[in-house]
Amino acid sequence: MKRLAAALAAVGSACGAGEPAAPAPPADFVHLRDARARTGIDYVHRNGPTARKLLIETMGGGVTVFDFDGDGRQDLYFVDSGEVPRTNAEQARGGNRLYRNLGHWKFEDVTAGSGTEGRGYMMGAIAADYDGDGDADLYVTACGSNSLLRNDGGGKFTDVTKQAGCDDTRWSTGAAFFDYDGDGDLDLFVQNYLDYEVSKQRPYFREDIPIYPPPDLFDPVASALFRNRGDGTFEDVSISSGIAAHLAKGLGVVTGDFDFDGDVDIFCANDVSPNFLFANQGDDTFREVGAISGSAYSAEGRELSGMGADAADLDGDGLSEIVVTNFSGESNSIYRCEGGLTYTEISSRSGTWELSMPCLGFGTRLVDLDNDGARDWIVANGHIYDNAEKVLTGTSYRQPMLLFQGLGNARFRDRAPDQPEEFRAVRVARGLAVADLDDDGDLDVVVGILGGAPLLLENVGGERNSWIAVRCVGTRGNTSAIGAQVTVEAGGRTQVSEVRTAASYLSQSDLRQFFGLDEAEKVERIRVRWPNGAVEEALDVSARRHLTFVEGSGLQK
Amino acid sequence: MFAFFLMLALATPPQAPAAPAQPDVATAERLFATGRFRDAEVVAEALTRAKPDDASIWSLLGNARFAQKDYEPAAAAFERALAIQPKERVILDNLGCSYFLSQHLDQARAAFERSLTTDADGSRAHSFLARIAALRDDSATAEREFEASIRAKNVDSLAPFHFGLYLMQERRIEDASKQFEHALRVDPDFAGAHMNLALALQRRGDPARADFHMRRFRELTEAELSDDRKRLRVTALLRDVQREYEASNIDAALALALEAARVAPEAPVVHQTLSRLYQLKGNAELATKELDIARSLAEPRK
Numbered sequence: 045m046k047r048l049a050a051a052l053a054a055v056g057s058a059c060g061a062g063e064p065a066a067p068a069p070p071a072d073f074v075h076l077r078d079a080r081a082r083t084g085i086d087y088v089h090r091n092g093p094t095a096r097k098l099l100i101e102t103m104g105g106g107v108t109v110f111d112f113d114g115d116g117r118q119d120l121y122f123v124d125s126g127e128v129p130r131t132n133a134e135q136a137r138g139g140n141r142l143y144r145n146l147g148h149w150k151f152e153d154v155t156a157g158s159g160t161e162g163r164g165y166m167m168g169a170i171a172a173d174y175d176g177d178g179d180a181d182l183y184v185t186a187c188g189s190n191s192l193l194r195n196d197g198g199g200k201f202t203d204v205t206k207q208a209g210c211d212d213t214r215w216s217t218g219a220a221f222f223d224y225d226g227d228g229d230l231d232l233f234v235q236n237y238l239d240y241e242v243s244k245q246r247p248y249f250r251e252d253i254p255i256y257p258p259p260d261l262f263d264p265v266a267s268a269l270f271r272n273r274g275d276g277t278f279e280d281v282s283i284s285s286g287i288a289a290h291l292a293k294g295l296g297v298v299t300g301d302f303d304f305d306g307d308v309d310i311f312c313a314n315d316v317s318p319n320f321l322f323a324n325q326g327d328d329t330f331r332e333v334g335a336i337s338g339s340a341y342s343a344e345g346r347e348l349s350g351m352g353a354d355a356a357d358l359d360g361d362g363l364s365e366i367v368v369t370n371f372s373g374e375s376n377s378i379y380r381c382e383g384g385l386t387y388t389e390i391s392s393r394s395g396t397w398e399l400s401m402p403c404l405g406f407g408t409r410l411v412d413l414d415n416d417g418a419r420d421w422i423v424a425n426g427h428i429y430d431n432a433e434k435v436l437t438g439t440s441y442r443q444p445m446l447l448f449q450g451l452g453n454a455r456f457r458d459r460a461p462d463q464p465e466e467f468r469a470v471r472v473a474r475g476l477a478v479a480d481l482d483d484d485g486d487l488d489v490v491v492g493i494l495g496g497a498p499l500l501l502e503n504v505g506g507e508r509n510s511w512i513a514v515r516c517v518g519t520r521g522n523t524s525a526i527g528a529q530v531t532v533e534a535g536g537r538t539q540v541s542e543v544r545t546a547a548s549y550l551s552q553s554d555l556r557q558f559f560g561l562d563e564a565e566k567v568e569r570i571r572v573r574w575p576n577g578a579v580e581e582a583l584d585v586s587a588r589r590h591l592t593f594v595e596g597s598g599l600q601k
Numbered sequence: 602m603f604a605f606f607l608m609l610a611l612a613t614p615p616q617a618p619a620a621p622a623q624p625d626v627a628t629a630e631r632l633f634a635t636g637r638f639r640d641a642e643v644v645a646e647a648l649t650r651a652k653p654d655d656a657s658i659w660s661l662l663g664n665a666r667f668a669q670k671d672y673e674p675a676a677a678a679f680e681r682a683l684a685i686q687p688k689e690r691v692i693l694d695n696l697g698c699s700y701f702l703s704q705h706l707d708q709a710r711a712a713f714e715r716s717l718t719t720d721a722d723g724s725r726a727h728s729f730l731a732r733i734a735a736l737r738d739d740s741a742t743a744e745r746e747f748e749a750s751i752r753a754k755n756v757d758s759l760a761p762f763h764f765g766l767y768l769m770q771e772r773r774i775e776d777a778s779k780q781f782e783h784a785l786r787v788d789p790d791f792a793g794a795h796m797n798l799a800l801a802l803q804r805r806g807d808p809a810r811a812d813f814h815m816r817r818f819r820e821l822t823e824a825e826l827s828d829d830r831k832r833l834r835v836t837a838l839l840r841d842v843q844r845e846y847e848a849s850n851i852d853a854a855l856a857l858a859l860e861a862a863r864v865a866p867e868a869p870v871v872h873q874t875l876s877r878l879y880q881l882k883g884n885a886e887l888a889t890k891e892l893d894i895a896r897s898l899a900e901p902r903k
Contacts, residue, residue: 251639260837291833316837336815338800343766345793345818346844347837373670382772386804390770392736398704437671438703455738 069505070462073449074414076489076501078466083151083500085120087141091495092127093430097256098245100187100215101128102428103237103295105406105474105492106168106550109481110180112195117145118479118554120490122498123166123184131243132188132213138162140169140184144199149482149502159201164188165242168475168550172221174230175276176521183232185216185550187240194276210270210278215240218297220546222308222526223575224285225271225328229521232270232278233287233310233546235294238262250435256428259315259349264291267312271328274521286329292317296353297546301529302364303385306577308527311339313350313368323385339366339379343389348374352476352549356410356419358454362540365454369405369423369549372432372439376400376408376423376446380454395456396421396448402439403446404428407476407549410450411487415509415560417537418452420459424491424549426472442470445491467501479554485511485588487558492551510561510587516543516572519595527575530557534587535564561587570599624648626658633665636856641665649681656685660692667695668853672703690719697729698849706733724753725849728760735767743767751783758788759849765797774804790877792821792843824861824868835865842874851881869898 069075091101104125109118124139140162143151155161164186171180175194182193182201192208193201205211210232218235225231240262248257266288270278282288296313303309307324314320318340322330334340342348349371355364363381370376375397379387391397400423407424414420425443432441447463448456460468475492482488486506491499512532516525528543541557561567567585572593574580582599585591592600624644633641645662652658663678676699682692697712710733713726720726731746747767750760765780781798784791799814822843824835838861845854855878861871872895879888 260834264833335796335818336799336803336811341796343769343797344762344844344847345796345822346847347840380770382804386800388769388772388800392732392766393738393770395738397736398706401704438673 066504067464070459072414072416073459073462074486074503074505075462075464076413076447076467077464077504078499079149079488079502080497080500083143083149084153085143085151085498085500086153087122087124087143088497089122089124089493089495090127090139091125093495094128095254096245096247097254097430098128098242099238099240099256099259099262100125100165100242102256102430102494103217103474104165104167104550105494106166106185107475107477107490107492107498108169108171108182108552109477109479109490109554110171110182110552112142112171112180113144113199114179117147117483118481119143119145120151121160121169121171121182122492123162123169123475123550125165125167129165129188129242132215132241135163135189136165138164138166140166145481147482149500154199158199159203160193162186162191162193163203164191167215167217168219170219170221170545170552172230172524172526172545172555173522174221174232174272176229176274176523178523180524183210183219183221183234185219185234187215187242189213190216190219190234204276208277209280210234212236212268214265217295217550218312218546220297220299220310220544221524222299222310222545223522224269224308224310224324224330226307226576227272227274228576229272229274230524230526231272233297233299234268234270235297235312236265236267237293237295237315239265253431253435255431255435259293262293264293264314264317266291267294281328284328286331287322290320290322290332292320294320295351296368296549298353298355298366299527299544299546300355300364300542301527302355302366302381309385311353311355311366313353314347315349315351315371316347318347319350319368321385333385337385338387338389341389342374342377343392348377350377351404351406352408352423354408354410354547357540358410358419358450358452360418360452360537362538364540364542365410367408367410367421369408370400372402372404372427372436374401376403376405378454390454394454395451395458396446399446399458399460403443404439405446406474407491407551409476409478409489409548409553411478411553412450412558412560413487413503413506414449415486415506415511415558415562417535417539417560417562418450420450421448421456422446422476422478422489424473424476426474426494430472440470442472444468444470445473466499471496471499473499474549475551476548477551477553480513480556480558483590485513485558485590487554506560510563510565511558512561512567512570512585512587513556513558513590514570514572515556515590515592516574517592517594518574520576522575524555525574525595526555529573530559530593531569531571531573532559532561532567533569533571534559534561534567537562556590572598626661629658629661629665633661633668633852636852636859638665638668638853638856642669649678654685656682656689656692659685660689660695663692663695663699664852667699668850668856670702672699673705675699676703676705676708688719690716690723693719694723694725697726701729701733702848706736709733722753722755724750724755724757724760727753728757728763731767732763735770740771751780756783756787758784758791758794759847760784761787762791762794762797765794765801769797769801774801777801778805790821790873792818793847795821820870821874824865824870826865826868831865835861835868835871838864839870839874842878846878851878854878855882867898869895871895872898
């Protein structure tokens with residue numbers, strides 16, 4: 045009844061404003077409506093397509109959400125690719141754009157003079173406070189040299205890549221700031237895709253039709269791990285940590301303490317190679333356990349073409365499932381956690397198999413869009429072949445996004461047909477991030493479009509259900525509190541979420557942790573486990589609030 | 602088992618002739634059997650125009666499209682074949698597979714149900730009906746059909762394998778292990794069954810046996826070659842072979858294995874794989890020859 049009344053109220057409100065009445069969202073779910081036209085965001089991604097069909101042209105388009113100026117609102121950073129360079133080493137000035145969130149869906153382009161334009165042919169970015177000065181810095185991946193952009197405050201960033209010693213000149217894609225060694229500052233994981241030199245790529249044909257080359261033609265490479273020395277510089281520990289021993293074609297990365305042993309593990313979605321699960325051994329090394337964990341292959345034992353990844357509890361047992369978006373003709377994967385680092389692939393039982401099969405998925409998040417307490421699943425799709433209709437059957441270049449409502453038992457219901465036309469339209473989508481851009485308590489969605497304007501999808505209806513949002517602020521160097529685990533008990537349900545920079549594809553989402561509470565208007569307990577293992581709690585907290593926990597002093601009044 | 606394409610000519614040496622000006626069935630079959638699926642499709646299409654009432658040509662056209670993963674056009678060709686020969690079980694199964702792999706589950710179910718009217722014992726049809734039921738969250742039907750699939754006289758190794766996957770999803774790990782062991786009794790070199798048995802054994806607290814089966818999975822899907830680039834290429838091809846095998850696409854698997862042999866003729870696993878595929882296709886002579894090559898390559902050099 046409450047939901048129906050709210051839905052009717054929403055219709056009345058729209059009509060009363062004298063605007064064309066947008067259809068109300070369904071009573072039991074949300075609408076994702078494109079709000080870009082009223083935001084002032086005029087960014088258009090450039091990928092510089094050429095007749096040579098260079099593989100890099102079709103892979104970029106990351107989006108990053110972060111609060112660069114510390115005003116509490118989530119700002120947007122769009123990663124541009126630009127014109128294709130003649131060689132990987134060529135470092136043209138970039139076209140990345142930084143937009144300050146002014147509130148009420150208004151954004152201001154503050155790129156000029158900020159030092160955030162970037163350089164080279166870029167892919168994606170992550171943001172966190174690596175130097176412990178209280179503001180979020182940027183790490184931008186590219187085909188060629190990457191960039192560490194230190195936030196100097198006042199809207200200014202400085203490229204400190206060289207002096208920080210954390211560059212990787214290979215084709216980097218995903219990245220993650222996280223504290224793998226538990227020393228209190230943020231280390232850096234950089235995922236690399238292929239052994240690729242743009243000047244050497246030869247044309248590739250399928251039945252005389254030029255196409256983007258399949259990644260099989262290129263050798264895999266290792267990822268990189270950089271340990272933060274705590275003085276603003278990094279040490280390359282890729283070899284000593286065991287990371288460099290494993291070659292793959294990495295695209296998506298998600299970090300987390302998946303086995304609850306107190307240290308952070310790394311899951312890598314790999315293209316045409318088995319996924320990796322790097323188990324943190326607690327002694328500054330990692331052991332790759334993907335195959336025996338059950339998360340490396342499809343259920344049938346086939347390696348898939350992993351693109352994006354995320355992790356969240358889908359069935360209410362407190363353990364994080366891992367999802368991976370894959371190539372067309374392969375369903376997206378759901379690896380159900382059975383405890384420890386043990387997984388069973390269950391996509392064929394999830395209600396998503398048929399719909400994901402024709403799609404080539406990239407960005408993805410498992411988030412509770414309707415605040416009913418169960419994670420929903422959103423996927424950005426788009427083929428890599430711009431002539432997919434000519435060279436493949438059963439798929440297309442432009443593809444619709446997927447949107448599934450979580451039922452709380454790792455099963456989903458297709459909700460894309462309920463969405464407005466602008467959501468259902470076909471596109472070539474890549475990066476995807478979620479954030480509460482209007483601070484109304486539900487998560488909005490930002491989608492990077494290859495060679496096009498981004499989508500800014502306003503969540504309409506999510507706020508009807510109760511919610512709580514928790515921002516964690518560390519005080520021991522890692523002020524972004526990456527790795528903090530937040531547990532919320534409300535309405536007979538316990539939910540766990542972890543602060544992480546890495547998830548989706550080339551993108552980063554709001555670092556605040558959002559919990560849908562359905563009809564519960566009070567939270568019995570909120571528990572924050574900080575990265576160093578310390579725990580702080582708050583009891584009997586009113587719902588529908590943005591809260592801040594500060595390490596050492598708990599919930600802020 | 603794996604009777605999908607057995608009505609077609611067996612594989613011959615990889616250097617196939619170009620498509621002739623006057624297409625004939627033998628040429629189309631030879632092109633198909635040597636992995637030139639697109640050429641086979643072109644010839645078969647021409648033949649269907651000349652002989653539109655020949656079910657075997659429509660079926661060949663469907664197989665050529667299926668091997669290229671063009672599942673919807675494949676289904677259309679199989680439908681034409683069945684309009685002429687409505688009770689041909691192999692074609693009905695192929696039609697069902699095409700619909701299944703193009704996510705037309707209702708049509709797939711109808712095709713497999715029709716298949717069972719011609720042979721109530723069909724392991725493959727029961728197995729796919731079970732998988733469709735599982736996808737639709739109909740556990741009772743899924744379990745009943747899986748049981749029927751493994752009780753069939755000629756059990757397909759995929760039937761207990763997919764039953765095992767279903768049981769893993771149901772967290773019935775011990776039952777799942779039995780099904781993977783069953784699949785391995787039918788086909789001892791079934792890589793996916795080795796991998797899943799390893800996962801099940803690991804969960805049952807038997808890491809030694811789990812390790813054995815995971816190693817076996819790797820032996821069957823990864824080439825051991827000193828040239829890193831070649832190793833990765835051949836490993837990728839062998840994994841593609843497994844994918845085609847699992848999709849019951851034996852001819853496509855064979856074409857990929859032949860490509861692997863071209864890249865790394867010195868790799869025993871490639872010849873083992875070829876031997877197995879020739880065996881599945883009923884070509885004992887080539888199967889034995891490839892196995893001999895694999896053994897000679899695996900022997901320590903004097």
